[in-house]
Amino acid sequence: MVSHRDGKAGSGDSLPPEAARRFAYTGRPYTDSAILGFLYTLVMYLAMPVVVARLLFRGVRNRQYHYRWRERFGRFKAPGFSQSLWVHAVSVGEVNAAEPLVRALQARYPERQLVLTTVTPTGSARARQLFGDSLFHVYLPYDLPFAVASFLGRIRPALAIIVETEIWPNLYRACQRRGIPLLIVNARLSERSMRGYRALGRLVSDSLACVSYVAAQSQADAARYRELGAPAERVGVTGYMKFDTQVPPNAMEKGMEWRRHWGEDRPVWIAASTHEGDEAAVWQAHAALLRQMPNALLLIAGRHPERFRLLESHARGQGFAVATRRQHRLAGPQHQVFVIDSMGELMPFFAASDVAFVGGSLCPIGGHNVLEPAALSRPVVVGPYTFNFEGITSSLLEAGAAERISDAAGLARAIGACLADPQRRAQMGEAGRRVFERERGAVGRVMQLIDSALH
Missing domain, CATH: 3.40.50.11720 (3-Deoxy-D-manno-octulosonic-acid transferase, N-terminal domain)
Incomplete structure (x- = not known):
């Protein structure tokens, strides 16, 4: 067993x-x-x-x-x-x-x-x-x-x-x-x-x-x-058991369709299941990335629906050009941050991203599910607090499918390295997919x- x-x-x-x-x-x-x-x-x-x-x-x-x-x-x-x-x-x-x-x-x-x-x-x-x-x-x-x-x-x-x-x-x-x-x-x-x-x-x-x-x-x-x-x-x-989840058959297709809408070559990263303790680092990291890649797009999905409006307000307060799922449906070329203020849609948005940061890990929440991006062959970045999913996170880290960071500067470096290097993304993504398949x-x-x- x-x-x-x-x-x-x-x-x-x-x-x-x-x-x-x-x-x-x-x-x-x-x-x-x-x-x-x-x-x-x-x-x-x-x-x-x-x-x-x-x-x-x-x-x-x-x-x-x-x-x-x-x-x-x-x-x-x-x-x-x-x-x-x-x-x-x-x-x-x-x-x-x-x-x-x-x-x-x-x-x-x-x-x-x-x-x-x-x-x-x-x-x-x-x-x-x-x-x-x-x-x-x-x-x-x-x-x-x-x-x-x-x-x-x-x-x-x-x-x-x-x-x-x-x-x-x-x-x-x-x-x-x-x-x-x-x-x-x-x-x-x-x-x-x-x-x-x-x-x-x-x-x-x-x-x-x-x-x-x-x-x-x-x-x-x-x-x-x-x-x-x-x-x-x-x-x-x-x-x-999450290893046995079937990837929705249209997740990749829908994600690629969204990519075409905002530009297939545009660097895109997602911060998923974030908490308040993660988000200050996410804003700092994205601001740093925009200085290197002016057309970078951040997709962000807060963990709790009651914070969706607050998340949008914070993004605007940081000076970003913001779109939301409910109001705009998809981000446009002019938007720098897209707030996913809906439920049950993370898989297509993971597919639409180049790299994923999984929240609850830069604050002592204990981290959230890292398998969904791995199942879609997306590199994963996590913070130091992953005790809720320690075994799974360790598997991805050992396989080279994930990277652990400790602060906003580390987050910007890890995301930037993946966005700038397609070969690195491909290697990490394939390693994550192999872990997902192996553990079923x-x-x-x-x-x-x-x-x-x-x-």
């Missing part, structure tokens, strides 16, 4: 037979930590006024937070399901990572009702964009006993699949009590997240004892789950676990 290059799963790996046998639901009783569970639940109830206030505050920027509150307490019209398959993906990144697994479940089990939960409105929007009405979507309820019981009673799952990292003690205990096998798939756990969970001590370890199997992205992730208390025999490495197969390994749970 695991290759020997730093614990990364490879496309030729397969699950050892004992993993499929041992993952069967054997969670130990939770009663030995009843007091901790009671105190945790009490804190959750006491925190509800703060949680609701936070929803109201977030709704100032994104009005979707003001809607569908009943779902957050497990209240929605029961769809009449029995023995459904439930997948939870907290937000946009997790929904994107879950896409190939959801497609595989729909193909393998067409007779089963599929439920997909998210927490954020942007995750909800992405779920609907990807899957439409082909599955049932609601928000995951808060981790309150009555809300969890109401939710599970309405969807009646035969299997619970949590994508990446979501540990909710009451939810996990409720699945255990109802005999619902629970898998954590595509599981990742950074050092930072582990420190936070470790502070909860026995509460987390007993929650992980309710999990049937942890299918981790890498050996490092698996080791951290074991350190938190997940039973060693129920933790293994299956790899990163995680979904197949996860499906083996799911098949074992359901038969």
